[in-house]
Amino acid sequence: MYGIFPYARTLYGIFPYICNMASKTRESHIARFDARLSKEQKEFFEEAVILGGFRSLSDFVISSAMEKAKRILEEQKTLWTSKKDREKFFNALLNPPKANSKLKSAAKAYKQA
Secondary structure, three states, rough: OOOOOOOOOEEOOHHHHHHHHHHHOOOOOOOOOOOOOOOHHOOOOHHHHHHHOOOHHHHHHHHHHHHHHHHHHHHHHHHHHHHHHHHHHHHHOOEEEEEHHHHHHHHHHHHOO
C-alpha cells in the first residue's frame, strides 16, 4: 500500500519523517524552544504582549529573554574586567616597581617646596 515504507503511516500522516526532513533542510537556521507555564503565567504574559505591542507571545518571550541575557553577559563582562583591574592595582600597590630617576627628582623637588 505504501511501497517501500509500509510502516510510515502514523497518527501524523503518511511519511512524516520524510516531510520533516524536507522542512528541516529549508529551515535549518531556526531552532525550537518549548516551555511549560501555568495558565496564570500565560495570561499574565499575554497581557504584557498586548500592552507592549508585541506580535505574539513568542516574540515577547524571545525579546525579554534576549534583553535579560544581554544584561547578564554585560554584568559578567564588567565584573571580570573590574576583577582584572583590581588585581593589577593591588599588585602594583603590594609590589611597587623601583623608582626611576624622574620619580626620584620629582620627590626631591616636592620635599624642597
